[in-house]
Amino acid sequence: MSxxxxxxxxxxxxxxxxxxxxxxxxxxxxxxPVTPSDEGKSLxxxxxxxxxxxxxxxxxxxxxxxxxxxxxxxxVWMYTEEPHRSRRMAILKAHPEVRKLMGPTPYTAPxxxxxxxxxxxxxVTLRSHHPLSWRTLLTAYVVGGTSNQNMFLAIHExxxxxxxxxxxxxxxLAIVANFVxxxxxxxxxxxxxxxxHKYLGEDGIDTDLxxxxxxxxxxNVAGKTFFxxxxxxxxxxxxxxxxxxxxxxxxxxxxxxxxxFDALLVHFFGWRPLIYLLLSSFFAGSLHPCAAHFIAxxxxxxxxxxxSVHSLAQETTxxxxxxxxxxxxxxxxxxxxxxxxxxxxxxxxxxxLAPEYYDTLPAHKSWPYVTWKFITDPSVGMWSRAKRANxxxxxxxxxxxxxxxxxxxxxxxxxxxxxxxxxxxxMEEAVEIGYAE
Numbered sequence: 091m092s093x094x095x096x097x098x099x100x101x102x103x104x105x106x107x108x109x110x111x112x113x114x115x116x117x118x119x120x121x122x123p124v125t126p127s128d129e130g131k132s133l134x135x136x137x138x139x140x141x142x143x144x145x146x147x148x149x150x151x152x153x154x155x156x157x158x159x160x161x162x163x164x165x166v167w168m169y170t171e172e173p174h175r176s177r178r179m180a181i182l183k184a185h186p187e188v189r190k191l192m193g194p195t196p197y198t199a200p201x202x203x204x205x206x207x208x209x210x211x212x213x214v215t216l217r218s219h220h221p222l223s224w225r226t227l228l229t230a231y232v233v234g235g236t237s238n239q240n241m242f243l244a245i246h247e248x249x250x251x252x253x254x255x256x257x258x259x260x261x262x263l264a265i266v267a268n269f270v271x272x273x274x275x276x277x278x279x280x281x282x283x284x285x286x287h288k289y290l291g292e293d294g295i296d297t298d299l300x301x302x303x304x305x306x307x308x309x310n311v312a313g314k315t316f317f318x319x320x321x322x323x324x325x326x327x328x329x330x331x332x333x334x335x336x337x338x339x340x341x342x343x344x345x346x347x348x349x350x351f352d353a354l355l356v357h358f359f360g361w362r363p364l365i366y367l368l369l370s371s372f373f374a375g376s377l378h379p380c381a382a383h384f385i386a387x388x389x390x391x392x393x394x395x396x397x398s399v400h401s402l403a404q405e406t407t408x409x410x411x412x413x414x415x416x417x418x419x420x421x422x423x424x425x426x427x428x429x430x431x432x433x434x435x436x437x438x439x440x441x442x443l444a445p446e447y448y449d450t451l452p453a454h455k456s457w458p459y460v461t462w463k464f465i466t467d468p469s470v471g472m473w474s475r476a477k478r479a480n481x482x483x484x485x486x487x488x489x490x491x492x493x494x495x496x497x498x499x500x501x502x503x504x505x506x507x508x509x510x511x512x513x514x515x516x517m518e519e520a521v522e523i524g525y526a527e
Contacts, residue, residue, distance in 0.1 A: 165305070165475050166390060166405075171482040172290040173403045174427040175517075180487035181428065181444045182516045188429065189516065191440055192523060195433040198253040198418075202244050202267045209237050209270040209370065213355070213363035221365040231378070234370025236416055239380040241267050243418040249280045250524040252433040257526055261340055265347050272367040274348035275326070277340045282329055284525050287430055291405060293477045297329040298388065304328075305472035314465045314472065321384050322375035380417050382457035383409070385464050387423045390474040392452040399492045400452065402485060405476035409454040410441075424451060430524030450493035 181188060212229060219226045248264040251257055264276040282297050289295040300308075304324070308317050317324065329335070355364050375381050386409055394400040409421035420426070422437035425448060432440050441448045454460055464470055 163473065165299075165473055165477045168291065168405075168476050168478045169483055170402060170485050171478075172427075173406065173485065174290070174424075176485040176487040177403075177424075177447060177490050178428045178520055179513065179517060180490045181447055182513065182520065183487070184447075185444050186516070188432075188440065188443055189519065191436040191443070192429065192431040192520065193433070194252050194254055194523075195435045197435055198244060198247055198433070199263055202241070202248075202253075202263060205237050205240050205244070206266070206270055209234065209241075209367065210363075213366040214359050216366055217359055217362040219362075221362055221369065226366060227369070230366055230369040231373045234366065235373030235376075235378045236380055237374075238270060238367070238370040239374035239378065240416055240418070241270050242374060243420050245276050245279060246283065246420065247418050247434055249276075249283050250430050250433075251526050252431070252523070265344050268344065268348050269351045270367055271348075271371050272352060272364060273326075273371065274345045277338070277344040278329075278335060280527065281335050282333075284527060285333075287427060287521075287525065289481075290427070291476050291478045292481065293479055295333060297332050298325075299475055299477060300324075300472050301328065301332065309472040311465060317472065318381075318385070318461055318465060319376050321381065322371065325375075325384075377461065379458045380413055382461045383417060383420050383423075386421070386454050386457055386460040388475065389464065389470065390476060391454075391460065391463060391470050394452070399489055402489065403451055407452060407454055408448070409457060409460075411454075411456065413457055421454075421457075424448060429520055431520055431522065446494040447490060 212233060216226050216229060221227075244267045245264050247253065248260050248267065251260045253263050254260050261277065261280075264280070268274060268276040286296050286298045291299065293299065304317070307313060335341075352364055355367075375384070386407060388405055388407075390404050392400075392404060392407060394404050403424075406424050406427055408424045411421065414421045418434040419437045420434070422434075422441060425432070425437045425440045429440060
């Protein structure tokens with residue numbers, strides 16, 4: 091198989107700053123000092139108006155060259171960085187008031203306890219029925235699957251420290267939410283998910299990416315159906331083969347607390363309530379309408395024109411439909427990756443604040459259709475993911491104005507006058523809450 095890669099145009103980084111980096115923590119694989127995608131310092135162009143005009147012409151001509159065409163026998167390999175750092179910078183410059191949306195929301199914790207109460211009530215109530223009875227299976231799929239998917243996404247939200255100001259309080263709440271899942275995973279998920287944001291698409295780090303063996307074996311209708319049915323199994327096992335974590339005291343607390351809760355449930359009510367919770371978790375990550383977000387978020391399913399700005403943005407896609415009500419607005423996924431410190435309750439406000447950056451991007455109209463297309467469309471499958479061998483060339487933030495401004499628009503006016511130190515500080519603030527461990 092040939093590896094499909096895309097040329098990284100030098101024009102995506104301002105001249106005079108190309109190739110320059112600032113000292114950051116070592117890359118988790120290579121060990122070399124890099125600028126992680128969500129911790130990067132801002133870039134600002136400098137020079138005469140003529141230089142800026144030439145730079146903009148180059149951006150318009152070359153913006154999409156960094157994204158390769160989808161292939162049938164390989165992933166899409168990118169030479170550019172992930173799209174969210176540069177778009178975050180562009181939005182911060184255009185809408186500095188976005189900072190007011192950052193920080194915890196008071197609504198997450200009460201919702202966690204409400205769903206926990208509902209699931210425990212159903213688990214205990216249904217213990218008089220056989221776990222494989224139609225009543226138990228139907229309830230576990232419709233109510234339990236939806237509820238546990240809600241809890242998966244509550245843990246996702248809490249992972250970004252958006253329930254409380256205290257990191258310890260957030261970790262404790264994540265473990266409580268983990269009770270209804272039946273299997274301890276919340277603390278392990280936190281480490282992997284933060285890396286998914288910081289190193290989106292980086293092969294060997296981002297464990298959200300399918301491996302080559304998965305793509306080879308499962309890239310057919312039967313294989314894709316199996317993958318969509320047992321997604322949680324893949325997400326649970328894949329990190330152990332790709333990138334293991336070093337256990338912490340919080341991993342131990344999570345493990346002991348959830349297994350202890352399981353033991354108490356079995357001791358007082360028998361095995362059937364625990365089986366109901368495990369069935370709910372299985373359905374939550376299987377062929378369930380809400381589970382489609384796992385595929386919808388980062389699989390390449392939109393037709394994009396090579397050479398367009400959309401080709402840079404294709405690896406994350408949002409969904410704005412009503413199922414977000416049940417799923418902590420996780421469908422607002424471009425918004426979430428751009429600003430991981432903005433909680434679920436304010437993601438619609440973020441989109442409304444910067445519609446020129448979000449409404450101009452492709453979006454899914456239906457999560458169930460995403461699953462159907464993934465399984466049945468031969469042009470979409472396990473290979474439909476963007477990967478990068480390393481951090482990639484930087485994208486200049488002004489590339490994104492091409493989504494909504496004409497070629498004659500003066501999109502460089504703010505570049506020369508931008509206070510780089512202020513933007514650097516704002517960029518750090520934009521991810522500080524969401525990435526704190």
